[in-house]
Amino acid sequence: MLSKTFGSAVYGIDATTITVEVNVLSGTKFFIVGLPDNAVKESQQRVESAIKHCGYYFPRSKTVVNLAPADIRKEGSAYDLPIALGILNATRQIQSQLLDKYIIMGELALDGLLRPIKGVLPIAIEARKAGFKGFILPKENASEAAIVNNLDVIGVQSFKEAIDFLVGKSSLEPLTVDTRDIFFHEQNQFDVDFADVQGQENIKRALEIAAAGGHNIIMIGPPGSGKTMLAKRLPGILPPLTLYEALETTKIHSVAGKLGTNATLIAQRPFRSPHHTISDVALVGGGGVPQPGEISLAHNGILFLDELPEFKRTVLEVMRQPLEEREVHISRARASVRFPASFMLVASMNPSPSGDFLTEDGNHPDSPNDVRRYLRKISGPLLDRIDLHIEVTPVTFEQMTSSRKSESSTVIRERVISARNIQTERFNEVEGVYCNAMMPSQMVKKICEISDGGKALLKTAMDKLGLSARAYDRILKVARTIADLSESQDIKIEHLAEAIQYRSLDREGWMG
Numbered sequence: 001m002l003s004k005t006f007g008s009a010v011y012g013i014d015a016t017t018i019t020v021e022v023n024v025l026s027g028t029k030f031f032i033v034g035l036p037d038n039a040v041k042e043s044q045q046r047v048e049s050a051i052k053h054c055g056y057y058f059p060r061s062k063t064v065v066n067l068a069p070a071d072i073r074k075e076g077s078a079y080d081l082p083i084a085l086g087i088l089n090a091t092r093q094i095q096s097q098l099l100d101k102y103i104i105m106g107e108l109a110l111d112g113l114l115r116p117i118k119g120v121l122p123i124a125i126e127a128r129k130a131g132f133k134g135f136i137l138p139k140e141n142a143s144e145a146a147i148v149n150n151l152d153v154i155g156v157q158s159f160k161e162a163i164d165f166l167v168g169k170s171s172l173e174p175l176t177v178d179t180r181d182i183f184f185h186e187q188n189q190f191d192v193d194f195a196d197v198q199g200q201e202n203i204k205r206a207l208e209i210a211a212a213g214g215h216n217i218i219m220i221g222p223p224g225s226g227k228t229m230l231a232k233r234l235p236g237i238l239p240p241l242t243l244y245e246a247l248e249t250t251k252i253h254s255v256a257g258k259l260g261t262n263a264t265l266i267a268q269r270p271f272r273s274p275h276h277t278i279s280d281v282a283l284v285g286g287g288g289v290p291q292p293g294e295i296s297l298a299h300n301g302i303l304f305l306d307e308l309p310e311f312k313r314t315v316l317e318v319m320r321q322p323l324e325e326r327e328v329h330i331s332r333a334r335a336s337v338r339f340p341a342s343f344m345l346v347a348s349m350n351p352s353p354s355g356d357f358l359t360e361d362g363n364h365p366d367s368p369n370d371v372r373r374y375l376r377k378i379s380g381p382l383l384d385r386i387d388l389h390i391e392v393t394p395v396t397f398e399q400m401t402s403s404r405k406s407e408s409s410t411v412i413r414e415r416v417i418s419a420r421n422i423q424t425e426r427f428n429e430v431e432g433v434y435c436n437a438m439m440p441s442q443m444v445k446k447i448c449e450i451s452d453g454g455k456a457l458l459k460t461a462m463d464k465l466g467l468s469a470r471a472y473d474r475i476l477k478v479a480r481t482i483a484d485l486s487e488s489q490d491i492k493i494e495h496l497a498e499a500i501q502y503r504s505l506d507r508e509g510w511m512g
Contacts, residue, residue: 003090003097007067007125009074012290012337013251015126017103019068020079022086027062032083034067037289046077049110056093063087065446070174073335075289078117081106081136085166088359092185096166101133104162112159114138118257121250124148130360132172136162140261144254146177147247147265163233184244186267190236195408199399203230206390206502208412208456209239212419214435215483216345216385216475218308220504221387221392222353227348228391231304231318234346235269236409238302239420245300248340252299256292269446270301272343276310278421284318290330295322298343304383326438344437345386349378358389366375375505384470387437387478389504419484436481440488441473448476454496461500464472475499 007018030044048058066085067074082104084505088094103122107115116138127135134152135145152174156162164170194204203219207230210217219227241249250266253259259266274294275281275322285293295303305311310470322328326342350355352366353374366374383389420435426447427433433440440446450458462472479491481501 001090001092002098003086003410005086005089006103007082007105008103009072010122010255011335012055013122013248013255015119015122016072017126017130018074018079020067020086021066021068022062022083022090023064023066024059024090024270024334025062025064027144030063030065032065032067032475034065034070034263035073035081035184036067039077039402040067040074040079043077043108045078045412046110047087047294048107050080050108050112050159051087053112054158054163056088057091058344059087059091060227063090070399076117077103077107077115079107081114081159081162085162088163091461094163094167096168098133098166102152103127103130104134104136106136106138106156106162108159110300114156114158114162116140116261118375119255120144120253121147121327123154124151124282125251136165141261142175143177143264144250144259146175147179147250152361157491158427161166174224177264180243182264183243183267187240189268190409193236193409194233194412196407197226197230197233197406198280198390198402199395200226200230203390204407204412206388207234208237208416209478209481209485209502210344210346210388211239211412212236212416212485213387213423213477215481216347216437217388217390218347218349218383218386219390219392220349220351222247222350222357222394224393225367225394227392228304228306230257231302231306231346232271233409234302234344236271237416238344239412239413239417241267241269241298241300245443249300252292252296252340255299257453258297270298271305272298273304276307280309280312280313280315280318281441283315284322284328284341285339286330290332290333290335290339292339293328295319295341295343296339297330299340301343302342302346305347307347309340309374310345313377313379317379320381322329323502326432331474341436342438347386351391356372356418380468383505384474387474388502390502392502398421415485418487421483435479436484439477444473444476448480448491450476450479450496451493453493454491455474457493457496458500461503465503467503471503475503478502 001024005020008015009018051058051209062470122143124135128148136154139155139157142153145153153173165172193319239291246265272294285295320340328339328341330337352371354365423435479495483491
C-alpha cells in the first residue's frame with residue numbers, strides 16, 4: 001500500500017515542503033531515496049526500534065521511502081516521525097484522515113520518545129503558507145512554532161502520543177502563544193545599564209552616535225579601560241526590534257539550533273561575541289550543509305570582536321563584503337543559499353602589543369615599529385568600513401569615586417529612537433535603507449549636503465589625514481547622524497568637526 005505524509009526541508013532561512021511517500025511491496029530490504037544524507041538513511045534503525053517499542057510491527061517485505069522532490073538534498077534526523085507514521089499507515093496498522101493535513105517532523109529515540117529539532121520557525125511559516133491545518137512536532141519545539149498564527153501547533157512527547165492524536169484516541173489542544181505580549185514584555189529587559197558606568201562620557205557619546213545611525217565602531221584603549229563593559233551595554237540603547245525584525249532574527253537562530261527548548265520569539269537585539277580563534281566558516285557561515293555564521297546570528301544586532309588584531313587576518317577579510325552588502329551568499333555544487341547579515345560591527349583593541357599608548361618620553365616596552373606591525377594586522381579596507389574610531393582612556397580615581405549619577409540607558413535610548421524616527425521618515429520610500437549607515441554613495445551626496453565652510457573643513461581634514469573616498473562618505477554619514485541627534489535639518493560645521501574627530505586611526509601618530 002502507498003501512504004503519504006508531509007515534512008519540510010530548510011535551505012538558508014526558508015523551508016520547502018517535502019512529501020514522504022512510503023510504499024510496501026513484495027520483496028525484501030528497506031530503501032530510502034530522494035537524495036537523503038547519512039542521518040536520514042540511518043533513520044531505519046531508529047524508526048524500527050520506536051515502532052516495535054510502541055507495540056506495532058516493522059514490515060519485513062520491501063519498503064521504499066521516497067522523499068520528494070527527489071532532486072533536493074534532505075539532511076538531518078527530523079524525518080524519523082513522518083517516515084514511521086507513513087510505514088504504519090502503509091501497512092494499515094493505523095488509519096487516519098489527518099495525515100495529509102499536517103506537516104510532521106521529529107527525531108525518534110529508540111524508545112519512541114521525540115527529541116527536539118532545528119529550523120522549526122521557517123517550517124511553521126511554510127506550513128501556513130502551503131495551507132496545512134497544523135504542525136505536529138516535538139513538545140520542546142512547540143512554543144517556537146506557535147509564534148506563527150492561524151496554524152494548529154500540536155506538541156507531542158512521544159511517537160505513541162502522535163499516533164493516538166492522529167487516530168482519534170486522544171485530543172490534544174493546539175498550543176497558542178500571545179506573540180505580541182511576549183514580544184513587548186521582553187523588549188526592555190536588560191541586565192546592564194549605562195547608569196552603572198562612571199566617567200567615559202566621550203565614549204558614551206560616540207556609542208550613542210553609533211546606535212543612532214547604525215554605524216560600525218572600534219574602541220582603542222589599554223586593558224581595563226572599560227571597552228568590553230561599554231560594548232555590552234550598547235544593545236540597551238539601540239531601538240527596539242520591530243516584529244518583522246524579531247521574526248527574521250528568530251528564524252536565523254532557529255535554523256542554527258541556537259534557540260534552546262521551549263523558546264519563543266527573540267525580542268531583544270542579539271549581541272554576539274565570538275572568540276578570536278574563530279574560523280572563517282564559523283564567522284560568515286558555510287559547511288557541507290550551509291549553516292549561518294556569527295555575522296548572521298548577529299543580524300539586526302551587534303557583532304562584538306574583542307581584541308581585533310588577535311583574529312586571523314583571513315577571518316577579518318571575509319567580513320568586508322558582508323559589511324557592505326549586509327548579507328552573505330554561500331554557494332555549493334547543488335545549491336546557493338543566502339543568509340541575512342545586517343549587523344553593527346563593534347570592535348575593540350589595545351593600542352600596542354603591550355596594551356598601552358606610546359609615551360612622548362620614549363620609555364615604552366614597544367617601539368613605534370612594533371606598534372605599526374601590530375596595527376598592520378588590520379587591513380586598511382576593513383578600517384575604512386568602520387565609521388567611528390574612539391580612543392578609550394582608563395577611568396580616573398576621581399571619576400570612579402564621584403557621586404555624580406550617569407545617564408541611564410533608557411534616557412540615551414529615547415534620543416536614539418528619536419534620531420532613528422527621523423531616518424525612518426527620510427528613507428521611507430527607499431528599499432533596503434533604514435538608517436544613515438546604510439546609505440549608498442549616490443544617496444550620501446543628496447542627503448548629506450554641506451556648506452562651503454563645511455567643504456573647506458572636510459578638504460583640510462582629508463588632505464592632512466589622507467582619507468579615502470569611503471572614509472569621506474563615512475564622515476558625512478556620521479555627521480548626518482549627529483545632526484539628527486541635534487534635530488537639525490542641515491549638517492553644520494560643528495557636526496562635521498565632531499565626525500572628523502572620530503577617525504583616530506586615520507590620524508598620523510595617534511598612538512602617542
